[in-house]
Amino acid sequence: MRHFISLNQLTNDEVYTCLETAEAYRNRTKRCNQNHFVANLFFEPSTRTKMSFTVAEKRLGMNVLDFQSATSSMTKGETLYDTAKTFEAIGADLLVIRHQSDDWFKELKEKITIPIINAGAGKAEHPTQCMLDLLTIYQEYGTIENLKVVIVGDIKHSRVAKSNAEALKRLGAEVFFSAAPTFKDDSLEFPYLSMDEAVEICDVLMLLRIQHERHENQTETTNYLEEYGLTKQREKRMKKESIILHPAPVNRGVEIDSGLVECKRSRIFKQMENGVYVRMAIITQLLQGWGKSNEYALEKC
Amino acid sequence: MRHFISLNQLTNDEVYTCLETAEAYRNRTKRCNQNHFVANLFFEPSTRTKMSFTVAEKRLGMNVLDFQSATSSMTKGETLYDTAKTFEAIGADLLVIRHQSDDWFKELKEKITIPIINAGAGKAEHPTQCMLDLLTIYQEYGTIENLKVVIVGDIKHSRVAKSNAEALKRLGAEVFFSAAPTFKDDSLEFPYLSMDEAVEICDVLMLLRIQHERHENQTETTNYLEEYGLTKQREKRMKKESIILHPAPVNRGVEIDSGLVECKRSRIFKQMENGVYVRMAIITQLLQGWGKSNEYALEKC
Amino acid sequence: MRHFISLNQLTNDEVYTCLETAEAYRNRTKRCNQNHFVANLFFEPSTRTKMSFTVAEKRLGMNVLDFQSATSSMTKGETLYDTAKTFEAIGADLLVIRHQSDDWFKELKEKITIPIINAGAGKAEHPTQCMLDLLTIYQEYGTIENLKVVIVGDIKHSRVAKSNAEALKRLGAEVFFSAAPTFKDDSLEFPYLSMDEAVEICDVLMLLRIQHERHENQTETTNYLEEYGLTKQREKRMKKESIILHPAPVNRGVEIDSGLVECKRSRIFKQMENGVYVRMAIITQLLQGWGKSNEYALEKC
Incomplete structure (x- = not known):
């Protein structure tokens, strides 16, 4: 899995693997310390999804970059693509994006060289x-x-x-x-x-x-x-x-x-509680797919 | 102490215990690593109180969730109660709340099952x-x-x-x-x-x-x-x-x-400096009262 | 170097030292764990500079305080000086400031007793x-x-x-x-x-x-x-x-x-990538100049 954009990408087996990984996190039989940087780019209001990702990321030991679009260079006309590319350049290992467009990920998934998770795409997918x-x-x-x-x-x-x-x-x-x-x-x-x-x-x-x-x-x-x-x-x-x-x-x-x-x-x-575990599982699987979780120590307890 | 809502709840002895705990943090004779999640829910502008809580929480080793009401689901009409309940569900161990209502905590203190600290209630208390x-x-x-x-x-x-x-x-x-x-x-x-x-x-x-x-x-x-x-x-x-x-x-x-x-x-x-130590003390005492500080290592040095 | 306000303060040798420190961070031959608190005070929209500082600070192991002017006491008329002084009082070890005024640092650099980095001063300097x-x-x-x-x-x-x-x-x-x-x-x-x-x-x-x-x-x-x-x-x-x-x-x-x-x-x-390394170098040199990096362990690897 290159990016997590749609459930259609996943086979039934992959869905169940994700659910079982989430259960392992819920039962505290799995733990990990990623030490990666993740940027949360939310262009629509959100409490649950954004905070749930934040908790998931911090539980995984990640460094969280909290992007505030209202005080960003997007107020100077910067595009989503250039914003995403900027976070890639400054060292983000993962992007989590919610945007009002139904297909914001089209351009990004071809050209951004770090994994992206779809946290909501207009009326299309979540x-x-x-x-x-x-x-x-x-x-x-x-x-x-x-x-x-x-x-x-x-x-x-x-x-x-x-x-x-x-x-x-x-x-x-x-x-x-x-x-x-x-x-x-x-x-x-x-x-x-x-x-x-x-x-x-x-x-x-x-x-x-x-x-x-x-x-x-x-x-x-x-x-x-x-x-x-x-x-x-x-x-x-x-x-x-x-x-x-x-x-x-x-x-x-x-x-x-x-x-x-x-x-x-x-x-x-x-x-809502499950949201945290599911997101921990998705992040882990995605980073593993990119060979990123090998770079740092992965602890199990 | 179930929640820290008003000084009226505390006996004189409890007030002095809190002051002495704060002094111990100031003199660096006490230190602790909580590893808990705390959500700061501020619905009124604040520099000092919010940042002072943030420093206190980080010094205690907590993971801080910074809620921005302007980009939250409260813009979709979500109530304070449902917002607080959401943070409880996604894994917050403590809520710090400032709200313009004089008695915002009434409903919450009965129904929320994690500790709450009053960081300002309208014209009533701080x-x-x-x-x-x-x-x-x-x-x-x-x-x-x-x-x-x-x-x-x-x-x-x-x-x-x-x-x-x-x-x-x-x-x-x-x-x-x-x-x-x-x-x-x-x-x-x-x-x-x-x-x-x-x-x-x-x-x-x-x-x-x-x-x-x-x-x-x-x-x-x-x-x-x-x-x-x-x-x-x-x-x-x-x-x-x-x-x-x-x-x-x-x-x-x-x-x-x-x-x-x-x-x-x-x-x-x-x-302002004292505000950090006092908040460290209040958080510590509150979590101890809930049996929460035993879950994780508590270091003294 | 007391504050990092202008390149004019630095000798050519100091500029090159900074560039070489940045290269060392880029090549991962230098690493450090500061454990200090830094407050990022941005009064103008920014993606790159603010996030670049944030990544640099987190890579250095610092605790980052993210100031949101729109929900701060500056909405109640508090001045930049009093805001900066507040962060000093609550325990910030370093201030990073961007402000629309060309010479916002004039008053601050005399009276604030922690190091300040200029992250943009109106039309004057960056x-x-x-x-x-x-x-x-x-x-x-x-x-x-x-x-x-x-x-x-x-x-x-x-x-x-x-x-x-x-x-x-x-x-x-x-x-x-x-x-x-x-x-x-x-x-x-x-x-x-x-x-x-x-x-x-x-x-x-x-x-x-x-x-x-x-x-x-x-x-x-x-x-x-x-x-x-x-x-x-x-x-x-x-x-x-x-x-x-x-x-x-x-x-x-x-x-x-x-x-x-x-x-x-x-x-x-x-x-943009280099921005992170340069800021790590500037922060390190500045804190060393204040004798601040001796307080905590400095790891090299």
Whole structure:
């Protein structure tokens, strides 16, 4: 793996290797001291993803360069390519990039000679989020195969929906969508269920965030919860073992009743915890692929 | 101590233990390597407090997560609670929070399962500032008891005045206020002195900053120094050993003549230095209370 | 050397010592673990300089304090002097400052009792950029003496032009300028060449950035490349061994044809790499001058 841009690059075996590496980090059976420099280039607001990468990087013993685009030379018109090339020149060993463009990585992946991790590409992809969702499901069921997963909400504006649906299908899950009419995306070939059907059949209810910041007009959400969201009544009709995921930040009272965010079957904060381990695993595998983890001592304990 | 929210939580003995731990850090007789993750969540501008916490944390060997609210998911409407919960989920061992609300910690202290330090709560409290003021006085006089302390200036909008006055009184000091009529706060029961009386009787003159950023209208300060501030003439009438404190940033030429900021009896920059040691002590005591400092090696030298 | 404010402070011998220390860091024959605290105070946008200092500092094992002026007490009116003094008080061992004023260091260098490095002073000076340019030339030719160097572009608004021209001349180079009429600066006594003459005679072509952000009116750049910039045609007429420098960020297609930014004779990204080593050398020499590097272990390997 040269760069970690999309889950489509990985074979099923590679996905499982990544999940198992993440579990090893979670169980503290694996530890490493990379001493590399990593630059986090975030061009969109982020708490979870950026801080999760930062914790993962620091746990791996890396030196973290925190790029602030608002006070950078990008205010003088510097391009993403020149910015990335600059970090390569000053000694970064790894770039983690989130950018509002759907394909920001096209030019970079050909011309940058250090590994790049996609931390979010416009509306297109967010593969580390996808991987942490997979880990959370894998921890619960030990497999992805034959699970019924319903992805619910703003399918159209979500970068999580597309990549998750494809990865889950490839790994053997049965994938459904559920969405308000304006949030449906007919370019993706997955069957749609009503929310009332969804809660009854799902093993995994994967809620999406309404991406107000990606909408051209403010979306009316007055009756959204009752019509399309996860109410307390609907939650009661879910199967005993089935779980709730949400990438967060949650619009409390819109996608989900606020009282359910930390309910027993919610894995919302577990997902965040898993994000750190998954990112540790991705970074480790990527640096190993580049022969970079041999340069420095790798401790196991 | 579960969280460090207010000085009212601490007994007098606990206050003194904290001061002595701070002195031990200052004298380099105590050192420790925590290796924990701490997240600094500052929702109001800060140089001193934020950087002082950062230095304290790094000196303790902690990994510091620097949260930038302007480029975080709070721009997508995420609440303080969900933000704090996120940092807990991704592995923070400690949260340091400054927020404009007077009681932001109410919901958090019940539901967050890692320690929290209050680095400023609206107009209400700023207990680490209070503790560093106490340390600065303690270094000078070896005690707080029976000292005459006059707190001067914008009592009404200051979060330092209230908590300092109460803590000082509890520790045995005689506390007075001095303020321009619009800056008086009649809800607090301390006697008011004129500035001319204040300088003559005080052992400690504790100047406050005029909090322009908390006023609804711009305060007229043309004659403020002459009428209510510390002029060079007034400074000359202070007792030989008495000292000047100010939490900074100083409005030079308003609360105090610019030439006095670094005068012999000024402890303004000493206070900043002490802030680091006090915060090291508070962090250490808090983590010990949670049984967290046993997880990692604690070196003494 | 008390502070590193200007190249004029250094003798030629000191310049060469600095270049050789930088080369030692580049060749990994020198390494050190300072464990000091450094505060980076940048009041103007920067990617390269700020991140380059950060990498240099972290490679030296320093603890880096990243000051964000937009969320600091400078929003409450605190001065640069009081901000610097604050960092001194909370334990910084070194200040790295970039500020829009041409002489921000005047007050500071008298009154601050820790070393200061000038990371850019308005339109006046940018001595670490100058030093990395010298290193890049020195690597190429083994000397500065008798080289023909043409500095091209926005001489008038450049802080690089003035200090570079003087340093190069002092070290024995023949220095020329080339500029559009509005960019000439008649206060500096160096001969002007046309761009067509420049490319043919130079050993080093030192392009400058058009500093749009320092111009009062937007500069018209439609025909700029053809008339005053480095086109592909002009590049072909350069001597076989001669090299191209640019401090970046590059205005692609204005100062230089975009296709030449990474051409064989371009040292633009090499300069950025060298920036790290030069800054490591400057920091080391400065701390040694203050007797600061003896306090902690200095490892060589």
